[in-house]
Amino acid sequence: MVDDRKLAVLRAIVEDYVSTNEPVGSKAITERHNLGVSPATIRNDMAVLEEQGYIAQPHTSAGRVPTDKGYRLFVDRLSQIKPLSGAERRAIETFLAGAVDLDDVVMRTVRLLAQLTRQVAVVQYPTITHSKVRHVELVPLTDRRVMLVLITNTGRVDQRVIELPEVIDETRIAHLRAVLNACLDGCGLNQVPETVADLPERVPAEDRPVAATILSVLLETLVERHDEKIVFAGAANLAAAGDFTVGLRDVLEALEEQVVLMRLLGETSDTTAITVRIGSENPYTGLRGTSIVAAGYGSGGKQLARLGVLGPTRMDYPVTMGAVRAVARYVSQILAAS
Amino acid sequence: MVDDRKLAVLRAIVEDYVSTNEPVGSKAITERHNLGVSPATIRNDMAVLEEQGYIAQPHTSAGRVPTDKGYRLFVDRLSQIKPLSGAERRAIETFLAGAVDLDDVVMRTVRLLAQLTRQVAVVQYPTITHSKVRHVELVPLTDRRVMLVLITNTGRVDQRVIELPEVIDETRIAHLRAVLNACLDGCGLNQVPETVADLPERVPAEDRPVAATILSVLLETLVERHDEKIVFAGAANLAAAGDFTVGLRDVLEALEEQVVLMRLLGETSDTTAITVRIGSENPYTGLRGTSIVAAGYGSGGKQLARLGVLGPTRMDYPVTMGAVRAVARYVSQILAAS
DNA sequence: CTTGGCACTCGGGAACACAGAGTGCCAGAC
DNA sequence: GTCTGGCACTCTGTGTTCCCGAGTGCCAAG
Numbered sequence: 037m038v039d040d041r042k043l044a045v046l047r048a049i050v051e052d053y054v055s056t057n058e059p060v061g062s063k064a065i066t067e068r069h070n071l072g073v074s075p076a077t078i079r080n081d082m083a084v085l086e087e088q089g090y091i092a093q094p095h096t097s098a099g100r101v102p103t104d105k106g107y108r109l110f111v112d113r114l115s116q117i118k119p120l121s122g123a124e125r126r127a128i129e130t131f132l133a134g135a136v137d138l139d140d141v142v143m144r145t146v147r148l149l150a151q152l153t154r155q156v157a158v159v160q161y162p163t164i165t166h167s168k169v170r171h172v173e174l175v176p177l178t179d180r181r182v183m184l185v186l187i188t189n190t191g192r193v194d195q196r197v198i199e200l201p202e203v204i205d206e207t208r209i210a211h212l213r214a215v216l217n218a219c220l221d222g223c224g225l226n227q228v229p230e231t232v233a234d235l236p237e238r239v240p241a242e243d244r245p246v247a248a249t250i251l252s253v254l255l256e257t258l259v260e261r262h263d264e265k266i267v268f269a270g271a272a273n274l275a276a277a278g279d280f281t282v283g284l285r286d287v288l289e290a291l292e293e294q295v296v297l298m299r300l301l302g303e304t305s306d307t308t309a310i311t312v313r314i315g316s317e318n319p320y321t322g323l324r325g326t327s328i329v330a331a332g333y334g335s336g337g338k339q340l341a342r343l344g345v346l347g348p349t350r351m352d353y354p355v356t357m358g359a360v361r362a363v364a365r366y367v368s369q370i371l372a373a374s
Numbered sequence: 375m376v377d378d379r380k381l382a383v384l385r386a387i388v389e390d391y392v393s394t395n396e397p398v399g400s401k402a403i404t405e406r407h408n409l410g411v412s413p414a415t416i417r418n419d420m421a422v423l424e425e426q427g428y429i430a431q432p433h434t435s436a437g438r439v440p441t442d443k444g445y446r447l448f449v450d451r452l453s454q455i456k457p458l459s460g461a462e463r464r465a466i467e468t469f470l471a472g473a474v475d476l477d478d479v480v481m482r483t484v485r486l487l488a489q490l491t492r493q494v495a496v497v498q499y500p501t502i503t504h505s506k507v508r509h510v511e512l513v514p515l516t517d518r519r520v521m522l523v524l525i526t527n528t529g530r531v532d533q534r535v536i537e538l539p540e541v542i543d544e545t546r547i548a549h550l551r552a553v554l555n556a557c558l559d560g561c562g563l564n565q566v567p568e569t570v571a572d573l574p575e576r577v578p579a580e581d582r583p584v585a586a587t588i589l590s591v592l593l594e595t596l597v598e599r600h601d602e603k604i605v606f607a608g609a610a611n612l613a614a615a616g617d618f619t620v621g622l623r624d625v626l627e628a629l630e631e632q633v634v635l636m637r638l639l640g641e642t643s644d645t646t647a648i649t650v651r652i653g654s655e656n657p658y659t660g661l662r663g664t665s666i667v668a669a670g671y672g673s674g675g676k677q678l679a680r681l682g683v684l685g686p687t688r689m690d691y692p693v694t695m696g697a698v699r700a701v702a703r704y705v706s707q708i709l710a711a712s
Numbered sequence: 713c714t715t716g717g718c719a720c721t722c723g724g725g726a727a728c729a730c731a732g733a734g735t736g737c738c739a740g741a742c
Numbered sequence: 743g744t745c746t747g748g749c750a751c752t753c754t755g756t757g758t759t760c761c762c763g764a765g766t767g768c769c770a771a772g
Contacts, residue, residue, distance in 0.1 A: 432754095
């Protein structure tokens with residue numbers, strides 16, 4: 037039922053609608069794409085496409101507009117991801133290479149992506165789950181307080197102040213630190229709980245209460261950091277687009293809800309491939325009318341987290357997907373190198 | 375020329391306009407505030423106020439609207455900061471008390487302020503300048519790399535990976551760490567440069583190149599962190615307000631420009647008092663139509679940074695100022711306690 | 713299966729009138 | 743001198759009507 041020409045018509049509708057932001061009619065198609073047939077023929081095809089649910093008309097007798105289902109077909113079968121230009125690639129590379137630490141990498145990435153796609157960019161901090169302990173540090177602050185600093189191989193640093201149950205001097209702290217590091221060095225974060233389970237037995241009896249306190253804070257830190265931070269940038273692009281029939285407000289609200297964002301980016305968990313979620317495919321009702329293009333990134337084959345952009349359903353998918361893919365790759369490189 | 379009744383009229387106009395979002399006419403004033411005079415009298419007063427530039431009419435024969443100058447007079451002489459309710463105070467207190475680290479404090483503060491004022495909240499991270507070194511840590515990563523961790527008394531932690539000019543073993547690192555801490559413990563961050571100036575002479579000759587490298591990174595960190603981070607929240611409130619004749623986009627852009635934000639919050643530097651900048655008083659052209667209410671906060675009398683909210687010129691100044699002041703105080707308390 | 717022709721349907725813009733809110737001004741009252 | 747009621751005037755915003763044009767669906771012929 038859906039032959040090649042009908043697909044070509046659908047493609048034409050998507051492309052024209054994306055570029056003009058106006059419903060596209062049969063005549064416009066014959067003019068801009070030479071399919072070698074007359075408007076009447078196109079109309080017949082469009083009638084079929086509409087019946088199938090790929091396109092719709094905003095009002096009787098206006099041009100056609102792709103539906104979410106239409107965009108879906110377009111993304112899946114009718115478009116090719118458009119690679120970036122050489123200049124763009126170089127710009128990305130040099131921009132990201134200037135980053136000094138993890139925070140900076142994430143910050144630069146999100147801004148870059150926003151600028152590149154002229155959309156709202158979203159970047160999840162690398163998940164701690166797959167990373168490894170590089171070093172644990174105990175810093176005495178006062179005689180009843182130490183600061184626990186946890187450094188992972190992704191360059192991430194978490195710190196926590198701990199109130200100790202008793203006064204303890206520096207040499208004992210130093211000993212605890214040594215034991216902790218001996219245990220945990222190189223340990224995957226998700227294995228930390230098992231690894232430290234028997235640790236209290238490996239310190240002098242007098243130190244056990246302190247060790248227990250420290251461990252409980254350490255474990256708590258791991259759990260808490262598990263709900264990861266997400267940052268976004270480029271909200272101004274939303275306002276500029278001018279689309280969003282209604283609900284720029286809803287979109288902004290969603291962006292500030294870490295949990296919602298997380299679900300949007302993260303549900304398709306472990307793939308590094310590009311995933312696209314279009315309009316109503318999207319679980320959150322406030323985000324009808326918006327699509328999400330996301331990809332995983334991470335160092336050394338292991339996926340750490342996801343990044344992507346959020347924009348109106350009416351977006352240029354090939355270009356956007358190209359940008360997201362490229363940025364994901366470069367960030368992965370940068371993280372692997374550092 | 376501007377007698378008491380005229381001021382009362384101005385106050386009435388500001389209050390009514392803020393609450394109704396519609397130009398207010400002479401009749402409305404006599405109805406809602408009993409000034410004991412007739413509409414005609416009010417009209418005469420309004421004519422004078424308009425001539426002086428305190429109010430304006432959007433079109434001939436519509437009601438009056440306060441000008442920026444009118445709001446200014448209102449804020450300076452006609453309004454009193456409105457304290458929060460007891461319930462609100464308690465809510466603030468418990469919400470902020472739950473914070474686990476500096477990042478968390480800042481994050482909670484900005485969200486709290488946004489929710490409380492239903493406006494965009496902006497919080498500057500505590501300036502490093504006035505804080506002191508609590509601990510410097512050198513963590514060996516590989517034999518040519520160490521991580522420098524700088525912990526300050528505000529709970530802030532900065533870290534940097536350093537590539538060393540030569541291979542160096544752990545005992546030498548430990549020695550360097552000890553020297554560094556001996557030098558710097560308790561040292562004000564702004565005094566660090568002088569303090570470490572002669573430090574290379576206090577280590578064995580063989581360690582001097584390494585020490586120099588580390589110091590240069592340390593100083594660099596101080597400089598870089600000096601341009602402080604700013605976070606905001608509540609952008610959705612902007613869209614909800616529906617005001618902003620034109621330029622929600624401009625506002626969003628400004629919010630993402632750290633530099634602009636910094637100037638908005640920070641120009642009135644060292645006072646802990648509440649400062650209000652109204653519409654055109656504001657240096658940035660994209661922010662005509664928006665006002666900023668800001669206050670300094672910090673631990674123990676020393677001001678560390680600023681926080682505030684940004685909203686339409688047509689905002690409820692007394693309430694907003696009350697909220698900003700309260701939040702600034704509580705954050706200061708929290709920081710002082712930790 | 714494609715094409716040209718044709719009647720039909722809406723949306724959106726222009727022209728217009730109208731009600732209502734608010735003003736400015738003036739002459740008279742306190 | 744200050745306040746007040748009255749009155750004419752000036753706008754904006756809204757609702758109505760009308761018309762144009764783009765685009766469609768259908769049909770009959772190639």
